[in-house]
Amino acid sequence: MGTITFENVSKTFSGQSEVRALDGINLAIGEGEFVALLGPSGCGKSTLLNLLAGFEKTTEGILLFDGKTVTRPGPDRGVVFQEAALFPWLNVWQNVIFGPQVQGVARADYESRARNLLKLVGLESFADALPVQLSGGMRQRVGIARVLAMSPKALLMDEPFGALDAQTRLSMQQLLLDVWQSLGTTVLFVTHDIDEAILLSDRICVMSARPGRIIRTIPITMPRPRSIASLTSAEFVAYKARIMSDMKVGAASH
Amino acid sequence: MSISTGPIASRQESSVSRLASSILSSVARRNLRQILLAIVLPVVVIALWQWEGNGGSLFGGVLPTPDRVWHAWKVWAFGASGLSLNPYSGTWLANLLFSAERVGKGFLLAIVVAVPVGLAIGWNRIASGSLDPTVQLLRPIPITAWLPFSIAVFGIRDMGAVFLIALGAFYPIVVNSAQGARDIERNLVRAAMMMGAGRWTILRRVVLPASLPSIFTGLRIGLGIAWTAVIVAEMVAVKSGLGYVLWDAYYVGRMDVVIADMATIGLLGLISDRVILLIEQWVLAWRRLQSFHS
Structure with missing residues (x-):
């Protein structure tokens, strides 16, 4: 459940000039694993996530989710977007139940679950608020809750906290750690923030740009459960020093 | 909801x-x-x-003064006391209702056709390729140029006026609906697809609401054109309504009635525009909040 396989996947965007966004990506993610894609902007990490989400088609290679070729988006792969992408005309509650509703799930089967999710992300008293009335962090909480409402096998998160201020970002990271530790869903997490990648993931794939490649894979074996307190541990700092030098290597070789 | x-x-x-x-x-x-x-x-x-x-x-004394217009308007609206040979006496409301009913019918017909067609053009490449060129080809033909066609096909009857009104209102609604569907934020559609929504669900629950601000712009422009169209149609193609009275009064030299008629058209146009605006504010309450906050 929730296994992901990239075999020699490449993606070329055709247009006035062809852009090779991804080149020879090999990546296998096991059930319940938390993998971060780390790299500078323009390195193709979002493209990689969009391929897995089914928003874009691979140019070459094999891309499997749970052993089946990815052909289109679906509720088994819940995507959390950077700007939340909530429907501005629906209130928080309506946004959260959108997934189960359009899939034809009976109200009795999603209602209590959706309420619990709202509680989980701390928004039970904002059920009737419109997205525009929420802060960026709260909007992102809704974005997470609406995805969890579909019980996805994997969460695909595209720099979900990238637009938030530092403090909100920390509390969102803590929330995600808590949620993931209790649900154990496979997560593919795109970020350009080294701290965030170390704190959250089991494994970091460092990417380089033009063409987008995975240049290094670093397992993070810091004990779990983690919390934002781990950000100051000696182990964390050691990982950070290593990744920073890795990323410089990546930049120097191109 | x-x-x-x-x-x-x-x-x-x-x-x-x-x-x-x-x-x-x-x-x-x-x-x-x-x-x-x-x-x-x-x-x-x-x-x-x-x-x-x-x-x-x-x-040169052609135009009546405001007090004479006002008097003519009162007689037109409420009838004259005593014996009167004035053919317009007391017919204001009836003519107003004739025109308003035609505008209502034509405008509704335009909405029912133009919104789905516009959304399809903006949302679907096949619909866009097959419908948009024809719409763009017909659009430059002014509704006045359709008058002979309309009379030939529908005769001197209501249907001709309704046809012209619907046609006139159709273009701005279709163009703006298409624009709204075209400009939809990509991630909203992706989010809906990710949550398992099919094409029809996305059209109904994402593309339509996201396009509503644009659709309402089209409705307001379309309603203005509908009032133009009803007057043109009534001057030529039917024998009742404000447009008919306007032309008829001019022929018999009743400029006071002409001006009262013009003012009536202006007021009706204004009121109907305000009604659309109120509906818009109600339907797009989420957007109102958006502009308050940003």
Whole structure:
């Protein structure tokens, strides 16, 4: 459940000039694993996530989710977007139940679950608020809750906290750690923030740009459960020093 | 909406009523000053017109003064006391209703056809390729050029007027609906697809609401054209309504009725535009909040 396989996947965007966004990506993610894609902007990490989400088609290679070729988006792969992408005309509650509703799930089967999710992300008293009335962090909480409402096998998160201020970002990271530790869903997490990648993931794939490649894979074996307190541990700092030098290597070789 | 239940629904209603009352109170606060500001120019123009007309020199005495127009309007609206040979006496409301009914029918017909066609053009490449060129080809033909066609096909009957109104209102609604569907934020569609929505669900629950601001722009332009179309149609293609009275009164030299008729058309256009605006504010309450906050 929730296994992901990239075999020699490449993606070329055709247009006035062809852009090779991804080149020879090999990546296998096991059930319940938390993998971060780390790299500078323009390195193709979002493209990689969009391929897995089914928003874009691979140019070459094999891309499997749970052993089946990815052909289109679906509720088994819940995507959390950077700007939340909530429907501005629906209130928080309506946004959260959108997934189960359009899939034809009976109200009795999603209602209590959706309420619990709202509680989980701390928004039970904002059920009737419109997205525009929420802060960026709260909007992102809704974005997470609406995805969890579909019980996805994997969460695909595209720099979900990238637009938030530092403090909100920390509390969102803590929330995600808590949620993931209790649900154990496979997560593919795109970020350009080294701290965030170390704190959250089991494994970091460092990417380089033009063409987008995975240049290094670093397992993070810091004990779990983690919390934002781990950000100051000696182990964390050691990982950070290593990744920073890795990323410089990546930049120097191109 | 029928989606939520229990406490959510009641909270939602209260937020809607809060919004409604806040709109009303802000309207009330601004109302007096706005009305005063708004009527300065018309009052000055009418006063100058009256003063100039009393000297008897206004455009060689062709135009009646405002007081004579007002009198003609009253007779047209309520009839004259005593014996009268005035053919317009007391027919104002009936003619107004004839015109309004035609505008209503034609405008509704335009909405029913133009919104789905526009959304399809903006949303679907095949619909866009097969429909848009024809729409763009027909669009430059003014509704006045359709008059002979309309009379030939529908005769001197209501249907001809309704056809012209619907046709005139169709273009701005279709163009703006298509624009709204085309400009939809990509991630909203992706989010819906990711949550398992099929093409029809996305069209109905994402593309339509996201396009509503644009659709309403089209409705307001379309309604303006509908009023133009009804007058043109009634002057030529039917024997009742404000447009018919306008032309008829001109022929018999009743410029006072002509001007009263023009003012009636202006007022009706204004009122119907305000009605659309109110509906828009109600339907797009989420957008109102958006502009408050940003």
